[in-house]
Amino acid sequence: AQKITQTQPGMFVQEKEAVTLDCTYDTSDQSYGLFWYKQPSSGEMIFLIYQGSYDEQNATEGRYSLNFQKARKSANLVISASQLGDSAMYFCAMRDPGGYNKLIFGAGTRLAVHP
Amino acid sequence: NAGVTQTPKFRILKIGQSMTLQCTQDMNHNYMYWYRQDPGMGLKLIYYSVGAGITDKGEVPNGYNVSRSTTEDFPLRLELAAPSQTSVYFCASSYSGDNEQFFGPGTRLTVL
Numbered sequence: 001a002q003k004i005t006q007t008q009p010g011m012f013v014q015e016k017e018a019v020t021l022d023c024t025y026d027t028s029d030q031s032y033g034l035f036w037y038k039q040p041s042s043g044e045m046i047f048l049i050y051q052g053s054y055d056e057q058n059a060t061e062g063r064y065s066l067n068f069q070k071a072r073k074s075a076n077l078v079i080s081a082s083q084l085g086d087s088a089m090y091f092c093a094m095r096d097p098g099g100y101n102k103l104i105f106g107a108g109t110r111l112a113v114h115p
Numbered sequence: 116n117a118g119v120t121q122t123p124k125f126r127i128l129k130i131g132q133s134m135t136l137q138c139t140q141d142m143n144h145n146y147m148y149w150y151r152q153d154p155g156m157g158l159k160l161i162y163y164s165v166g167a168g169i170t171d172k173g174e175v176p177n178g179y180n181v182s183r184s185t186t187e188d189f190p191l192r193l194e195l196a197a198p199s200q201t202s203v204y205f206c207a208s209s210y211s212g213d214n215e216q217f218f219g220p221g222t223r224l225t226v227l
Contacts, residue, residue, distance in 0.1 A: 045218035105157030
Protein backbone atom coordinates (compact mmCIF):
# COMPACT_ATOMS: atom_id res chain seq x y z
CA ALA A 1 0.00 0.00 0.00
CA GLN A 2 1.10 3.53 -0.66
CA LYS A 3 2.45 5.41 2.32
CA ILE A 4 4.01 8.76 3.12
CA THR A 5 6.44 9.11 6.02
CA GLN A 6 7.53 12.36 7.59
CA THR A 7 9.99 11.50 10.34
CA GLN A 8 10.46 14.99 11.81
CA PRO A 9 7.56 15.90 14.10
CA GLY A 10 9.11 19.32 14.69
CA MET A 11 11.90 21.43 13.28
CA PHE A 12 13.21 24.88 13.98
CA VAL A 13 15.32 27.23 11.91
CA GLN A 14 16.77 30.69 12.29
CA GLU A 15 15.23 33.40 10.18
CA LYS A 16 16.96 33.82 6.79
CA GLU A 17 18.47 30.34 6.89
CA ALA A 18 17.48 27.37 4.75
CA VAL A 19 15.68 24.32 6.11
CA THR A 20 14.93 20.88 4.70
CA LEU A 21 11.79 18.97 5.63
CA ASP A 22 12.01 15.24 4.98
CA CYS A 23 9.48 13.10 3.15
CA THR A 24 9.80 9.50 2.04
CA TYR A 25 7.17 7.58 0.16
CA ASP A 26 6.38 3.99 -0.59
CA THR A 27 4.81 2.92 -3.86
CA SER A 28 5.31 0.24 -6.44
CA ASP A 29 3.86 2.35 -9.22
CA GLN A 30 6.03 4.07 -11.78
CA SER A 31 3.71 7.02 -12.33
CA TYR A 32 2.90 9.14 -9.29
CA GLY A 33 2.81 12.70 -8.07
CA LEU A 34 4.09 14.31 -4.89
CA PHE A 35 2.79 17.46 -3.25
CA TRP A 36 3.68 19.70 -0.36
CA TYR A 37 1.06 21.70 1.51
CA LYS A 38 1.47 24.31 4.24
CA GLN A 39 -0.98 24.63 7.11
CA PRO A 40 -0.53 27.82 9.16
CA SER A 41 -2.02 28.18 12.62
CA SER A 42 -5.16 29.60 11.02
CA GLY A 43 -5.83 26.09 9.71
CA GLU A 44 -6.17 26.39 5.94
CA MET A 45 -4.24 24.13 3.57
CA ILE A 46 -2.06 25.96 1.08
CA PHE A 47 -0.55 24.20 -1.93
CA LEU A 48 3.18 24.84 -2.25
CA ILE A 49 4.79 22.64 -4.86
CA TYR A 50 4.33 19.55 -7.04
CA GLN A 51 6.71 16.95 -8.45
CA GLY A 52 5.74 14.34 -11.01
CA SER A 53 7.58 11.04 -10.99
CA TYR A 54 8.65 11.52 -14.60
CA ASP A 55 9.79 15.11 -14.17
CA GLU A 56 13.49 15.21 -14.90
CA GLN A 57 14.15 18.42 -12.99
CA ASN A 58 13.45 19.16 -9.35
CA ALA A 59 10.41 21.39 -8.94
CA THR A 60 10.90 24.95 -7.73
CA GLU A 61 8.40 27.64 -6.72
CA GLY A 62 9.95 30.81 -5.42
CA ARG A 63 11.69 30.01 -2.13
CA TYR A 64 10.43 26.43 -2.21
CA SER A 65 12.22 23.62 -3.98
CA LEU A 66 11.74 19.91 -3.93
CA ASN A 67 14.77 17.66 -3.62
CA PHE A 68 13.45 14.63 -5.51
CA GLN A 69 15.53 11.47 -5.22
CA LYS A 70 13.59 8.77 -7.01
CA ALA A 71 15.88 5.86 -6.18
CA ARG A 72 15.68 6.71 -2.50
CA LYS A 73 11.94 7.43 -2.75
CA SER A 74 12.37 10.76 -1.07
CA ALA A 75 10.86 14.15 -1.86
CA ASN A 76 12.26 16.62 0.63
CA LEU A 77 11.04 20.21 0.74
CA VAL A 78 13.71 22.88 0.91
CA ILE A 79 12.73 26.35 2.09
CA SER A 80 15.38 28.94 1.43
CA ALA A 81 15.76 32.23 3.31
CA SER A 82 13.22 31.28 5.99
CA GLN A 83 10.78 33.95 7.12
CA LEU A 84 8.77 34.20 10.34
CA GLY A 85 5.64 33.60 8.27
CA ASP A 86 6.97 30.17 7.29
CA SER A 87 6.17 28.90 10.80
CA ALA A 88 3.46 26.29 10.15
CA MET A 89 2.71 22.60 9.71
CA TYR A 90 3.98 21.15 6.45
CA PHE A 91 2.43 18.09 4.88
CA CYS A 92 3.84 15.87 2.19
CA ALA A 93 1.26 14.05 0.10
CA MET A 94 1.22 11.55 -2.73
CA ARG A 95 -1.37 11.13 -5.42
CA ASP A 96 -3.00 7.74 -4.98
CA PRO A 97 -2.05 5.68 -8.06
CA GLY A 98 -5.59 4.31 -8.01
CA GLY A 99 -6.60 7.49 -9.80
CA TYR A 100 -9.05 10.34 -9.32
CA ASN A 101 -6.37 12.60 -7.83
CA LYS A 102 -6.93 11.26 -4.33
CA LEU A 103 -4.18 12.28 -1.92
CA ILE A 104 -2.41 10.28 0.76
CA PHE A 105 -0.92 12.53 3.43
CA GLY A 106 1.95 12.16 5.83
CA ALA A 107 1.61 13.11 9.49
CA GLY A 108 3.28 16.46 8.96
CA THR A 109 6.23 18.43 10.32
CA ARG A 110 5.81 21.51 12.46
CA LEU A 111 8.33 24.19 11.52
CA ALA A 112 9.18 27.04 13.84
CA VAL A 113 11.17 29.96 12.47
CA HIS A 114 13.06 31.86 15.15
CA PRO A 115 14.09 35.52 14.79
CA ASN B 116 -13.70 33.79 -7.07
CA ALA B 117 -14.43 32.67 -3.54
CA GLY B 118 -12.72 29.31 -4.20
CA VAL B 119 -13.87 26.55 -1.88
CA THR B 120 -16.20 27.61 0.91
CA GLN B 121 -17.36 25.53 3.87
CA THR B 122 -20.07 26.06 6.44
CA PRO B 123 -20.23 26.05 9.37
CA LYS B 124 -16.77 26.95 10.68
CA PHE B 125 -17.41 25.38 14.06
CA ARG B 126 -20.05 23.03 15.44
CA ILE B 127 -20.65 21.10 18.61
CA LEU B 128 -22.90 18.05 18.34
CA LYS B 129 -24.30 15.73 20.92
CA ILE B 130 -23.81 11.99 20.51
CA GLY B 131 -26.46 10.62 18.18
CA GLN B 132 -27.28 13.91 16.48
CA SER B 133 -26.95 14.38 12.74
CA MET B 134 -25.73 17.26 10.64
CA THR B 135 -24.64 18.24 7.15
CA LEU B 136 -21.37 19.98 6.41
CA GLN B 137 -21.72 22.20 3.37
CA CYS B 138 -19.06 22.64 0.68
CA THR B 139 -19.30 24.82 -2.42
CA GLN B 140 -16.73 25.68 -5.06
CA ASP B 141 -17.04 28.30 -7.78
CA MET B 142 -14.09 27.22 -9.92
CA ASN B 143 -16.06 24.78 -12.09
CA HIS B 144 -13.94 21.93 -10.79
CA ASN B 145 -15.05 18.41 -11.60
CA TYR B 146 -13.33 16.65 -8.72
CA MET B 147 -14.27 17.22 -5.10
CA TYR B 148 -13.09 15.61 -1.87
CA TRP B 149 -13.81 15.40 1.82
CA TYR B 150 -10.96 14.83 4.27
CA ARG B 151 -10.79 14.69 8.03
CA GLN B 152 -7.81 15.75 10.11
CA ASP B 153 -7.53 14.35 13.61
CA PRO B 154 -5.32 16.20 16.13
CA GLY B 155 -1.63 15.93 15.28
CA MET B 156 -2.31 13.85 12.18
CA GLY B 157 -2.38 14.21 8.44
CA LEU B 158 -5.57 14.29 6.40
CA LYS B 159 -7.51 11.17 5.55
CA LEU B 160 -9.92 10.86 2.64
CA ILE B 161 -13.56 10.25 3.53
CA TYR B 162 -15.36 10.48 0.17
CA TYR B 163 -14.70 11.90 -3.24
CA SER B 164 -16.58 12.77 -6.41
CA VAL B 165 -15.43 13.06 -10.01
CA GLY B 166 -18.54 14.80 -11.24
CA ALA B 167 -22.20 15.44 -10.57
CA GLY B 168 -23.94 12.21 -9.68
CA ILE B 169 -20.70 10.26 -9.14
CA THR B 170 -19.32 9.61 -5.66
CA ASP B 171 -17.12 6.97 -4.10
CA LYS B 172 -15.66 6.00 -0.75
CA GLY B 173 -12.23 6.97 0.44
CA GLU B 174 -10.15 5.53 3.27
CA VAL B 175 -12.49 6.34 6.19
CA PRO B 176 -16.12 6.49 4.96
CA ASN B 177 -17.93 4.82 7.87
CA GLY B 178 -20.47 7.07 9.54
CA TYR B 179 -20.67 9.51 6.62
CA ASN B 180 -22.63 9.98 3.43
CA VAL B 181 -22.27 12.35 0.50
CA SER B 182 -24.18 13.49 -2.54
CA ARG B 183 -23.22 15.49 -5.62
CA SER B 184 -26.26 16.82 -7.40
CA THR B 185 -24.44 19.80 -8.93
CA THR B 186 -20.87 20.57 -9.98
CA GLU B 187 -20.61 23.25 -7.30
CA ASP B 188 -21.86 21.51 -4.17
CA PHE B 189 -20.61 18.47 -2.28
CA PRO B 190 -22.28 18.16 1.14
CA LEU B 191 -21.10 15.68 3.76
CA ARG B 192 -23.73 14.12 5.99
CA LEU B 193 -22.98 12.76 9.46
CA GLU B 194 -25.60 10.40 10.82
CA LEU B 195 -25.65 9.43 14.49
CA ALA B 196 -22.60 11.43 15.51
CA ALA B 197 -20.01 9.70 17.69
CA PRO B 198 -17.08 11.13 19.70
CA SER B 199 -14.72 9.44 17.22
CA GLN B 200 -15.97 11.89 14.60
CA THR B 201 -14.52 14.84 16.48
CA SER B 202 -12.15 16.27 13.91
CA VAL B 203 -11.49 19.06 11.47
CA TYR B 204 -13.18 18.45 8.13
CA PHE B 205 -11.75 19.81 4.92
CA CYS B 206 -13.42 19.99 1.55
CA ALA B 207 -11.20 20.26 -1.52
CA SER B 208 -11.56 20.44 -5.27
CA SER B 209 -9.44 20.07 -8.38
CA TYR B 210 -10.13 20.68 -12.03
CA SER B 211 -8.98 17.26 -13.13
CA GLY B 212 -7.02 14.23 -12.02
CA ASP B 213 -3.73 15.95 -12.74
CA ASN B 214 -4.06 19.23 -10.86
CA GLU B 215 -3.41 20.35 -7.32
CA GLN B 216 -6.32 20.37 -4.92
CA PHE B 217 -7.65 23.61 -3.51
CA PHE B 218 -8.89 23.39 0.05
CA GLY B 219 -11.66 25.10 1.93
CA PRO B 220 -11.01 26.68 5.35
CA GLY B 221 -12.26 23.64 7.26
CA THR B 222 -15.02 22.87 9.75
CA ARG B 223 -14.06 22.10 13.32
CA LEU B 224 -16.53 19.56 14.71
CA THR B 225 -16.74 18.39 18.30
CA VAL B 226 -19.02 15.54 19.34
CA LEU B 227 -19.77 15.37 23.06
